[in-house]
Amino acid sequence: MSRTRRSSAKAPPDAAPGSVTGAEGQPPRGHRSSALPLAWALAALVAYASLYPFVGWRWPAGLSPEALLVLPLPPWRVPFDMVANGLGYVPLGLLVCLAGLRQGLSWPLAWGLAILAPGAWSYLMECLQHLLPGRFPSRLDWLLNLGGAAVGGMLGCLLRGSRWLARWQRWRQAWLVERSAGALVLLALWPLALLFPTALPFGLGVEGVRLQDALVDLLLDVPWAQSGLEWVLAWSLGEAPLGAGSELSAAVLGLLAPCCIAHAVLRGPGHRAVAVPVVMGVGGLAATASAGLNFGAVHALAWVTPLLLAAGGLAALAGLACALAPQRLNAALGMVGVALLLQLVLQAPADPYLAASLQGWEMSRWARFHGLAQWLGWGWPLAALCWLGWRVALPQQAVDGASAGTVPAGRRARG
Structure with missing residues (x-):
C-alpha cells in the first residue's frame, strides 16, 4: 500500500473533506480552539464580578501577610449567593476542560485542570477581597466555586465521551475558516x-x-x-x-x-x-x-x-x-x-x-x-x-x- 493511501486510511470516515483530525475525530494537538480565549474572557468577567467596585483598596489593620491567605467560614448563609457561586464557575470549568481536551490532554488530566485552574483563580479572588471594604472572603464561596468548576469539567468530559466535540469540530471545519476563535468570542x-x-x-x-x-x-x-x-x-x-x-x-x-x-x-x-x-x-x-x-x-x-x-x-x-x-x-x-x-x-x-x-x-x-x-x-x-x-x-x-x-x-x- 502506498504512503498516501496509508495516511488517508487513518482519517476517520466521517471527517470533513480536506481536514486533518486526531484520534476519535478529535483535532490534532495544538489546534486553535475558541474554548481557551473564551475561558480567559470568562475569567476576566469573574474577576470583575468578584472585585467590583474596585474602590477603597486598603490593608486591614491587624492583618498579617499569612492571614491574607486564610479564608474564614462566614457565619451567614445567603441562598442566592450560594447558588450564584456554584453555578458561576460551571461555564469556566467547562471551557477549561474543553481547552485541555482540544490540546490533546486525556480526560482525567483535562478534568483535573478544569478544577485546579478555576480553583486557583477563585482562591486569588477571595484572598484579594481581604483588601476591599464591603467584601468578605469566604471559604464556603471558594468551595462552591470548586464544586461548580468540577461539575463544568465533568460536563466537558461527557461531551467528549458522547462525541459532541468531534461533531463540533467537523461543523467548524465545514463552516468556519482557520483563526476564527476571536470572532467566536466576540459573537x-x-x-x-x-x-x-x-x-x-x-x-x-x-x-x-x-x-x-x-x-x-x-x-x-x-x-x-x-x-x-x-x-x-x-x-x-x-x-x-x-x-x-x-x-x-x-x-x-x-x-x-x-x-x-x-x-x-x-x-x-x-x-x-x-x-x-x-x-x-x-x-x-x-x-x-x-x-x-x-x-x-x-x-x-x-x-x-x-x-x-x-x-x-x-x-x-x-x-x-x-x-x-x-x-x-x-x-x-x-x-x-x-x-x-x-x-x-x-x-x-x-x-x-x-x-x-x-x-x-x-x-x-x-x-x-x-x-x-x-x-x-x-x-x-x-x-x-x-x-x-x-x-x-x-x-x-x-x-x-x-x-x-x-x-x-x-x-x-x-x-
Whole structure:
C-alpha cells in the first residue's frame, strides 16, 4: 500500500473533506480552539464580578501577610449567593476542560485542570477581597466555586465521551475558516453586552457625555493637565437629541456589525446567509432580556417599535448583501460600521429617565452583573475594531489558506 493511501486510511470516515483530525475525530494537538480565549474572557468577567467596585483598596489593620491567605467560614448563609457561586464557575470549568481536551490532554488530566485552574483563580479572588471594604472572603464561596468548576469539567468530559466535540469540530471545519476563535468570542459576548441598556438601540459604546464626565474627573486635580481639561470641556457632545434617522442608522449598524464579523470567518455565501437571521434573532432576544431586566417582564417587548422593525429589516438585507462579499471585504466593512456606530453613540445625549430606572438595579443584588454588562457594552466595539483590523491586516496568503481549509491528510503525507 502506498504512503498516501496509508495516511488517508487513518482519517476517520466521517471527517470533513480536506481536514486533518486526531484520534476519535478529535483535532490534532495544538489546534486553535475558541474554548481557551473564551475561558480567559470568562475569567476576566469573574474577576470583575468578584472585585467590583474596585474602590477603597486598603490593608486591614491587624492583618498579617499569612492571614491574607486564610479564608474564614462566614457565619451567614445567603441562598442566592450560594447558588450564584456554584453555578458561576460551571461555564469556566467547562471551557477549561474543553481547552485541555482540544490540546490533546486525556480526560482525567483535562478534568483535573478544569478544577485546579478555576480553583486557583477563585482562591486569588477571595484572598484579594481581604483588601476591599464591603467584601468578605469566604471559604464556603471558594468551595462552591470548586464544586461548580468540577461539575463544568465533568460536563466537558461527557461531551467528549458522547462525541459532541468531534461533531463540533467537523461543523467548524465545514463552516468556519482557520483563526476564527476571536470572532467566536466576540459573537458569544455580543448578546451579553446588549443586556446593558443604551441611549441608542443596539448602540454599544461609551456615550460622549459619560466619557466627557469621566475625563473631567480624571484631569480636574492634575495641575499639568489643565490644558487638556480645557480641551475636554470644549467638547459639544450630547447637547441636542438625535433624530429618527440617527437612531435608525445606529440600530442598523449595531445589528450589521456582528453579521460582518461572522461573514469574515464563514466559508461560503450560503453559510453567511444562514448567519444573518441567527444574528437578528439573537439580537432580538438580547433586547427583550435587557428590557425585561431593566423595566420588568411586562415591558420586555417595549423595544419593538416600527423604527426598530425597519432597522432589523434593513440590517438583514444589508447582511444578506454582504454575504456575497469576500471575507476580507466584510472585515473592512465591519470596521467602517463599528467606527460609524461609535461616532453616533458619542453624539447621543444622556437619558435621565433611563438613569433613574437603573438605580434600583444598581442597588440590588444584581449590582455586579449590572456593572459587568455595562463594561461589556463599552468595550465590545473596541475589541471588535481590534479584531477586524487584525483580520484586514492578515496577509492575503493567510486569508486564502484559511478559506481553503486545512491540507488533506494524503497530500500532507506526500509532502
